[in-house]
Amino acid sequence: MTSSFGNPTFLEQNSDLNLEKRQKKASFFAALFRLSTLIAVVALSILLLSIINQAFGLVAIQDKQDRSAISQVPVEQLSQSELVTLIESNLTINRVKTLDKEKPLTERSRKDLLSIVENEVIQSRVVASYPLFKSILTPGGFQNEVAQKFPQATIRFKAWLNPQFLTKTMSNIPEQAGIRTAILGSFLLILITLLVAFPLGVSAAIFLEEYAASETKLSRIIQTNIDNLAGVPSIIYGILGLAIFVRVFSTFTSGEVFGVEGNNGRTILSAGLTMSLLVLPILITNAQEAIRAVPNSLRLASYGLGATQWQTIWHHVLPNALPGILTGTILAISRALGETAPLIIVGAATYITKDPTGIFSSFTAIPIQIYNWTTRPQAEFRSIAAAAILVLVFMLLSFNSIAIIWRNRSQKNR
């Protein structure tokens, strides 16, 4: 050892050799680490781009009925009363009756009547569609394909995510389907979740942080339990919801005790309660962190002035912890907004055209619609699934930005 290290030339040569090798290895691995981060970023971009790709693009539209056979003049030029007679003469009596029931034909606007004529009398349908990037790069391919298969079809650009999509209800025809029912369902769902989980979660956090500190054994058990619950897969919560809220408490969750008839337990209330259980551990942990961050000097000062423990918590600890608690709550709610599996188990309806009327309605939610449309074979349903994903992602991102802005503002104020 000493002899070889004592030899200066040996040391110089060896270390130089080694150093080069080591540095080569180091830069190789540095590139590798950089690459793996890059892959994560690229994956996110591809994910978003592939969704945008499906949500817009060229479509071929073809009329099922011959326009000229239905009316000599173009339908756009017909008057309101002419449109009504056109509808009444071409649709089945039953269909006219249901339309009349929704809103009398004579009272409908011209635009409304025109859309009924287009959709139900002439029945113009999307017969082929092309994703966005292909539409931009090789529109010719689509034109050839359409010219061969559907010579009468006209090609135009369609944004599947459009105002109509947001305001219409579910339909079996992709271009007429919308997610209004699902958006309302999702909002009602997170409202119930919020009303149940927020008070319970914040109370539990207060108990664990402010009261239970002395009762170490109980608080340790609860803490471990919350940690475990946070790791339980969401589908298990769905099973729990099915067994408890849908089945055991069905008289309550179906609204039977309140005189609401004709429901089983598969209501939006059951789903909301299930979701509350799911987000509770997240909410408690977040609230605990916010409460823990309140400096102890505040509590001591309050006690020193003779305040009781609850007065201290209510007037000093909670106001200071509130921004943190709210941020944590928003994050928990975003989780509830995107969860799908528990809703499937609890029994969200996949095909429903009526808006939810209250907490005892059967319901659907945005993620359920995405799932339902994704699993259908036609390409057009994939496109509206992509449009629904954009709506969902937009909602989640705006929730999260609210949380971040809130956090930053409260930090500035301090």
Next chain:
Amino acid sequence: MITNPNVKMTIFKKKSRWNEKLIRFFLTFAGIFSIFTTVAIVYELGKESLLFFGLPGIDLVDFLTGTTWQPVIGKFGVLPLLLSTIITSFFGMLVSIPLGLGAAIFLSEYATQKTRKVLKPILEILAGIPTVVYGYFALTFMTPVLRAIFGQGNVQIYNMLSAGLVMGIMILPLISSMSEDALHAVPQSLRDAAFGLGATRLEVTLQIVLPAALSGVIAAILLGISRAVGETMIVAVAAGSGPNFTFNPLKGAETMTGYIARISGGDLAYDTPDYNSIFAIGFLLFIITLILNMISRKISRKYREVYE
């Protein structure tokens, strides 16, 4: 005044603090509420599982060792579902462990403060995307890519590989953020000492920082596995429906979670073998994930290197 005992007495009488007691009672209830949830999960899963195993022709050994799951002919062997869960999770971890760890090391040891500020929110967005969106991505993007690579005939439209790979992307941010926290917690003095001895950044990272943070990294990986096993929507959309006992990841096979989602998708009638079976499978799933989570937490607590 203060020495007058009567005054003191009246003050205390005025403040009988029943409301504080009431509040405390409610808070205690809220604290204990989470325990009810756990009890309810175990009770319901256990009760219905017992009913399931009480049905004629079904017993625990057949359930755990049978290789066919065909309720129609009374065959309830969970292995096809379990195998498919293991295969999809395996591919998920194959993607997420190296990439997640690489990203964590890059962010913690290599990236400048500025880069971190840009990259961390991106990973957080990736973590916040609902799993059904990943399912959509697996079916409409990953599967066509795989079919282009391996050939249309070799890859089924619904296949475990596609679901597994996308699951990896989903779990990546979990592993990277937890590992990064662990790496970040290693004190700077250790790094400085190693740099002072002439170590390269890589040597510092792999020989000093990573061993010191190993418990946190392993905990992250275990939690990732647990997440993969319990993941439902990606496999429900992309891995195929119908139990299939196969080792070929290019084929479709239903996982445990996928089965539960499919069976309860319709209007499931109570007290049928189908209804009870989702509880038995759910119980198995619950136990697997619970054990993984508990080991993960134990490791991160017990073997955490404590500095000062």
